[in-house]
Amino acid sequence: MFQVFAGSGARKKYADDEQQRTDVPDQSADGEVRHVHICILGTGFSGLGMAIRLKQRGYKDFVVLEKAEDIGGTWRDNTYPGCACDIPSHLYSFSFALNPNWSHMYSPQREIQEYLCDCAQRFGILPHIWWNNELRDASWSDDEQRWHITTSQREFTTDILILGNGPLSEPALPHISGIENFEGEIFHSAKWRHDLDLTGKRVAVIGTGASAIQFVPQIQPKVAHLVLFQRTPPWIVPRLDHPISEEKKRLYRLLPFTQRFVRTRIYLRQELTALGIVYNQKAMEKGMQFAREHLERQVADPELRAKFTPHYAMGCKRILVSDDFYPAAAQPNVEVVTEHIREVRGRSVVTEDGQEHEVDVIICGTGFHVTDARLPQCVRGRGGQTLADAWSENIHAYMGTAVPGFPNLFLLIGPNTGLGHNSMVYMIESQLSYLLDCFRTMERKQAQVVEIRSEVEAAYNDEVQQRMQKTVWASGCVSWYLDARGRNTTLWPGFTFEFRRRTRRFDRQNYDLLPQYIPLTN
Template sequence: MSSNRIHDVVIVGAGIAGLGMGIRLARAGRDDFVILERADDVGGTWRDNVYPGVACDIPSHLYEYSFLPKADWARRFATGGELHEYLRAAARDEGLRPHLRLDTPLDGARWDADARCWRLETGSGGLAARALVLAAGRLSEPRIPVVPGLDTFVGNAFHSARWRAGSLAGLRVGVVGTGASAVQIVPEVAREAASVVVFQRTPAWVLPRGDRAYEAEEPRPTRAALSAEAEQLFAARIADSRPAAALEARAREHLHRQVADPGLRARLTPDYAIGCKRAVFSDDYLPALQLPHVTLEPTELAAVEPGAAVAASGARHAVDVLVFATGFETTRPPFARLVTGRGETLAQHWAHGMTSHASTVVSGFPNMFVLDGPNSALGHHSAFEVIEAQIDYVLGALEYIAAGLRPLEVTAAAEAAYTALIDELADRTVWKRGGCASWYLDEDSHRLTLLWPERAGLFRRVNGTFDPRPFEPAPCGLGPCDADPAEIGARVPV
């Protein structure tokens, strides 16, 4: 690669967001783009996570590009392998291979104000772009807690997203965590291992899953029907609402139906409102915890010894394998340290929590767009809904950049107004008022920085179409300029 040529667009990341952006660019006839990917294949989360039982918890026909539907999903909830193959086929069939630069990590990106472009350094050399699209995602950097003595462990220890276990037959396995990955891993590991101990710092609300294979000639649900059903679930994310109480009652009934022992039920009952942390879906996790060779340790992992894991309770558990199902670096994305705009890095700009305008653009970072970043995840719906709206926004913005006017840079006032809007919407939700700490909240400011605190349809209406007015100086020749940029998006109908 050469830094002498300035590409129209460089995309960082070849997961759902990056591939979707590339497909839409190609379909629009915009061929001068590059997709950087640090791994040797596309697929993002669904490439990295290959642990036993990995699957989506959103219905298959809703967890796909609306512009690239798949009629023959095998199950109601697609497995990780089928999702990875769907994304690989999308890249292949939509002609993205010539645009992909695999095994090419981003080492740094800096805005060149004189040349009005982004200068990028990668593991394969330098290149430049008029527009930079960051699509590295939120679930790409595993987080392993600091545990005293972990370096002395003589067995096999790894994060669930870096699965490297062979046969577990005859081995003693410790699983650290009780979130979405753990509830899929534990039943599968319990089928093979000699013993399993699950370290539970905080119990999770478990809802029934109802997964099954589709029959060959069975009519499939439509994306529209599934989307409408998912939108109804947002009402349960409003704190102290009737729908929230009904959802909690459903989870309690599931727990009572599957766990007879009142002592174990008590240890598995959260003390926070449902939805405050990510609810999990499983029909076999709670039964697996009651198998004779499975132990629920109701405290967190506190220390590791050469052949044992020590819980905060003081209990010692002999283990040969330690699996850390402990989540990802979400609120402080590592890629932010690599990107420098006008005078500061993105990490510095986000030192007190991620902020943006329209969940996609950031003040001080011209011609830069972040997909699946600040306030662009959903706690009740498919990630594809927001990602596709963001792609539409970026495509509109690229038309302005192509017109050759000044670089697009959102005003600080517009970003502050949007941040205030997010805070106002978030304050009434279970994510802020549910009585828990979660990866949805910034650890410093305690703001809700990961989720869009409203319905997916409202995200599309507010953020799915590019509006030039919040940018400075406003490109008045191409759009309306009769409003104060600070007021744009300050209020939305709820």
């Protein structure tokens, strides 16, 4: 039967701090609906980072909506075997909260989530979190100049709404004929079935993306037979992961500047990749040769090696890092199938060549709804227009942060802020600084409403799309970076330090600022 299974459940790690988790009533003492100044959605890196920066600047009247019972966003939900970051740990963390205790160069999922939980506790964010509150509707009122919010538990109003839910929060299941009739077990990698023992099972894995190359090596030794359905081979380079010694950890604790030096060095190394991806595709030739040599070293069978050899420019799709995927895929109990899937039957997967693969379990490593997510349908701006309607032709936002027609709404990791080469935390922190300066400007100018001018936003996005045509992402391959019309509305077409420079100060000349709302009285 076809369904998406939930994970193993929240770990209730704040049981000893229950007083900090006390629910706030929906109404004030006089019966009015509760009002908060700022509402943040999500407790991943984006939402939690925003909350911490607000707290550091002295803001107290804000809440964080969390649909689950625990912190972490993507790093809470994705618990599949082998889940880990593909950016070195020292860089994949807040600059204001370095962690000298990372166990490996590339941190595992649980360690990253624990880092986020520690940040929430250390910076006093727990009392601001409303748990088990999934956003159902957010509607702007021009009359009141505020947002009306409805969640799965309450209704309230807020002056400013910040969407920090992130682009990798809604798992995407494949559209395959007959898949709903599969009689075995089926689940998405982001909703891993920890209660299901795969030992001795015949397992099909659909997809060879960033998740699959991490969990396939973990399950391959357990299963009787694994059929790996691959649509397009990814470019894979060595991960070269290694434990961080206790001596280095002690050094980072005693002399934090040494860890900042390592962080800066990693950042500059990662940033060099943008030279080839964004500015000069010929510069990727060395990278492609490096990846081909990695494949040749790890896969001896020429037929299998041919299946894993990409035939598109490196960087057009996400570049993956792994030391153990190729060796796992080359084992005798693994079959790599490149024929397209025609249909799913009761106990099998049938490909276009008519071959039927009998399986007991199907695992979908098929990514997320990035350009067609559900949340924009719940957000209504001026005149009741939803964010989904505003994005019906193409997804767009000024600096990936503000959208015309949606006053006092701000996005974190919005359109064209994604990266194919460096740490998203760097981009998030750039947006956080931009918003903090925006809020300071509103206070200084005694403005209650701020809205990006439509002509400014349109010109900005025209610039982004023009620059995109010169990048490797426009070289012809199909990827999740592209929307239904083939526009890359996901990635930032430049160096990350350019984005930071452009968001260093709030550019109030590009926005309309309206004065504070004064209600009419009799």
